[in-house]
Amino acid sequence: MRATRSARTLAVAAAAGAALLLTSCAGGDLTSSSGSEGGDDAATTWNDATADLSGVTITFGGGTAGGPLDGAIEAFQEETGATIERVTYPDPYEQNLQTRVATGDIPDLASWQPTTSMLTALQAPANLLPLDDAPWLDAMDPAVRDIAGFVDGTRYAAIVSSPSVMGVYYNKAVFAQYGITELPQSWDEMLDVARTVQAGGGTAFVEAGGAQWPTQWAVQMQLAEAAQDGLWDEVNAGETAFTDSPIIDAITTYQGMVDEGLYNDDLRTATFEDQSAHLFAGEGAMALQVNALLEQLLTQYDAQQIDDTLGWFPISTDGTVATTIPDNKNGIVAFKTGDAEREAAAKQFLTFLMTDYYPTYIEDGGLVSIETDVPNPDTVPQLAQDIAASLGDSVGSMQSLAIANPDLYINLASLLYGEMTPEQVAEATQQQFAQLAQAQGAEGF
Amino acid sequence: MTATPATLAAPAARAARRATRARRPGGPGAGRRTAGRALHDVVVVLLAAVVVGVPLWLVLVTASKTTAEAARPDLSLPTEFALGDNLRQVVDQGEVLLALGGSLLVTVPAVVLLLVLGSAASWVLARRTGRWNAVLYTVGISSIVLPPAVITTVLTVRSLGLQGTAPGMVGVYTGMFMGTVIFFVTGFARNLPIELEEAARLDGTTPFQLFTRIVLPMLRPVIATAAILTTLSIWNEVFYTFFVLGGGDTTTLPLNLYKVASAAQYVNNWNLIFAYVVLMSLPMIIVFAVAQRRIISGVTSGAVK
């Protein structure tokens, strides 16, 4: 008897609890209370960079430890009396931050990739403070200012450093060794250079298959001209798929390059560190990579050494159009926490960083300046300046322009292992894209 | 086999007698036996050294190297002995003392609650009969089989206002591992002789006194097992900790390992990671070293009946 009653009570309690939780979540947002009035007011007010903030505590999620951000945060705390607590999210950074946001655990500021797909993943309109009337925008280099950070025409991310660009890093000595004096001006010319090196007994390309994520650059760089013609708009509308030209062609070309033997022997297992080490040591002629490669080398060598050893050029199918892919060090977002004071403080930090503190920030980090009146520090390598210069003739990547970010790189890594054909890679990526687009409620899916 | 202390003693005694008989020197075949034993010992030591020793050696040796040397971890000895520096850096960066406090704050209450509540419930489940009782038992052990449901757990904790707090974490662990405790203790309790309980009840003891004075002492071996298994699981647990405690003031040792491991962006700072691993494992190893006989006998006698 008692047992029956116990069990039944248990069942009822379980159902009640589940129902309660469901109703509290259904319809309402899963994140903690949205800003409502406090947030709207804060959205339009911008404090002075060094206005007093004593007693205010805000949290900053992510951001590389030991980088120039540390100095910015300390300086801000000193100048304003605010306290900024750093919150670490372990790798994979984006996934963990997103999940925490979904459980309602929101920081005030966070380093975040200022691309449409990644901002949508944070439900920017609902969770982030709009930055359209930020006081530092006019001071920014026009080539950089509007390159990223938007969702549906509203700016949600502050770009704080020169966006990362996909390009070709080459070893100067190796190029000289094989008699290559002119930089390629198209994909085919680059392949000719590669074959020359290979024929001479060298390794043309160095790939980091073990790290997986770099495998997507070779494919994306080929799509630059198509992207300028609106490829990603078509993909977003469901009119063009990954299985259609030109995307499938780009993947097939990549497969062809691998099959031709133009890559390093440890192509499949080489880590990111291996890749940069191989290239720097001259064990390979070229590496198709993003700014991360340069940053990694800068932790081991100084600007002069790097400039002496390596060069950089952009490349695309028919020309030298660069493809930009801002990474999470290039952008910072401010969240709608519902607390007007904290929101204002968060925005004030951004103002501080991009106005008063900016020269120190780029000096500390050896970064290229993205503000017209602030010159580059002396420690910036020529390579970084070349990369920044390419922004004038550049186009956004899949991450920047597509509404969703499928795991193309994971499928390409399978291709390297011979587990997937180009068609299968395209098919799998398309399916994933469709799933994400549908979850967003995009039309056409 | 009913597991009263009496029935356990007999075979143990007989085994002991046989062992001493085997060790007596002299007699035919004794020489072969000693040689065989020597070979056996060599094999055992070699096996232990290679299988367990090598990885642990790697940890110690890498923890004692500088970052540059440790970038490619191998078995060579460090040229510059940096263990002290690494440990110091890790204690600072990884906030080891804070994390240790957090781990204790979360583990001890959770294990105590699990054992107390779990054994009480298990005894009732073990003694009662009937279909509903079986249903309750199945529900009780369901946590062993069901996969993790992170987000909903965190949402639940949040709706109780316990997000980011130690009590919230303790609650989650108590729910998660209750199944394990119930599974072990119920099985063991079913095999306890009921005469003692019946006799005591006739004397008029309340069920509660019955449980605490008579049943609990008899449950000691299995409670030891459950204690060890849950402590191990909770102490090293990192997945739920990240989501439930993350953003709060409490942190645990495994959580800070993440911090240390992801601190340097482009280089794997193996020396710091392994120095942290050394520190993080020390409490468990010390407890084990001190109580190892108790622990081993607890695990062995509590699990297999």
Next chain:
Amino acid sequence: MATTAPAPARTAHAASGRAAAPAPRRRRAVSYPSWMLWPAFAALLVFFLVPTLLNFVYAFTDWSAFKQGFGFVGAQNFQRLFADGSLLSSLRVTLVWAVLVALLQNGFGFVLALLLEGDTRVNRGARIVFFLPVLLSPLAVGYVFQALLRPDGALNGVLGALTGTDVSIAWLGSTTWTIVVVSVVQAWKWMGLSMLIFMAGLKTMPTDVLEAARIDGASWWRTLWSVRFPLLAPAVTFNVATALLGSMNGFDTATALTNGGPARSTELLNIFIFRTFGQGLYAQATTMSLVLFLTVVIVALPVILYLRRRENVL
């Protein structure tokens, strides 16, 4: 666990002369009060059952990171998940892993238990050494072996020294064999526990049967397989059960070692689930955990029940 226990107890009760109680069950219920059940079940309910049930409910919705609120979509998530082959391949990987771990962990544990049976000082020391991996955090074990198994890591270094050539096998870079390597690491971590359980089983064996075998002149090997192993059935059940259930639901070590690579060949279902969560597709992720749960029920439970029944038969 023996099923004969209750019988002697009831016999003793009857023999003590008491008249059979009119309703022994009711009296029993009174003396095993419900209130002793409630705290445990309350904790279980709030912190485990409700979240888990809710989790399964969300599998029938379109809950994601991309929108506020959610709606019900029936079995759509399931249909889509099975149409796309990645769920099935993850399931396959998980099953292979679980079976490998169960076999290897218990195989090693059994061998170790036999090897370290005797109560010598060397053996007792070795038991402690082999139990040490059990105490380490799975995350830490993953990092340690990641370092050991790199192409330029310690294992290849040792092999190179032994064979005199340059060995640079990519232990974690094979789409066919890395799953085995990862299973071996998991088995390495837990074999100490398995060893202890088997040792307990060996120690509590009825000696009369063993004496009889010895008197009959059976060799050590014969005794092992015909007499001792069958009697170890409870230990085998426990070890296989914990290995199967633990490996199907746990993934710390695998994540730290390979994070599902290379080319998703070690992507356990839980790793896939976490990756899907990370993309913001929460409803799909909960659908997958429901599938995992059903898989565990369908695969692991019958095995465990079979082993339990085998215990009783033997």
